[in-house]
Amino acid sequence: MNISRFTFNMFGVNTYILWDDISKEAAIIDPGMINDVEKKEIDEFIKINKLRLKYLINTHMHIDHSFGVAHIRDKYGLALMANTDDQFLAERLNQQAKMFCLSIPVADLAIETVLKDGDKLKIGDEDIIIMQVPGHSPGSIVIYAIDSNFIISGDVLFQHSIGRTDLPGGNYQQLINTINNKLMTLPDDTIVYPGHGFETTIIEEKKHNPYI
Numbered sequence: 001m002n003i004s005r006f007t008f009n010m011f012g013v014n015t016y017i018l019w020d021d022i023s024k025e026a027a028i029i030d031p032g033m034i035n036d037v038e039k040k041e042i043d044e045f046i047k048i049n050k051l052r053l054k055y056l057i058n059t060h061m062h063i064d065h066s067f068g069v070a071h072i073r074d075k076y077g078l079a080l081m082a083n084t085d086d087q088f089l090a091e092r093l094n095q096q097a098k099m100f101c102l103s104i105p106v107a108d109l110a111i112e113t114v115l116k117d118g119d120k121l122k123i124g125d126e127d128i129i130i131m132q133v134p135g136h137s138p139g140s141i142v143i144y145a146i147d148s149n150f151i152i153s154g155d156v157l158f159q160h161s162i163g164r165t166d167l168p169g170g171n172y173q174q175l176i177n178t179i180n181n182k183l184m185t186l187p188d189d190t191i192v193y194p195g196h197g198f199e200t201t202i203i204e205e206k207k208h209n210p211y212i
């Protein structure tokens, strides 16, 4: 499975596209495109690589990860997939924008397809597994590509850091517990692609992450 990272909007969110070379099936994770230039970058990438976008997935429904959701949903006719425990955030995107003093209006969203722990999706021949890892937000999920040996960790786990827990529904102890129980038990060489910043590995975080 191929993975490409794009970094969008004033929060520097990582948007990922996963795709299979043979079938050209693809998933977009956390579309953060906030303006026409960023939307065009994604559209061109999909076009040039002849990808067939199959899934639109959000690791969670914070606004910085959601600016480009409506564009992808409408242009490619996809349902927004996320965990239902973040529905209250999807319904309050405009309120989130105001909280961060953003002057742009942001349309609220609805989670159309619910993803929960253990769900399997397919890109080409490869399974991707959904893991619920709440704490940064109640509905935070991590996407695990077992055969390709990587996770997309959203704002749960970063290189040498973890997600903030001071936003609505955040819970520090729950975050630490679920990281330790669900992520630190993955193989040491699993690559971690976070929602902000650069990639890391499970072993690197076991050794050097001060929070876990």
Ligand SMILES: [Zn+2]
Pocket (backbone or CB within 6 Å): 060, 062, 136, 155
């Ligand atoms: Zn977040």
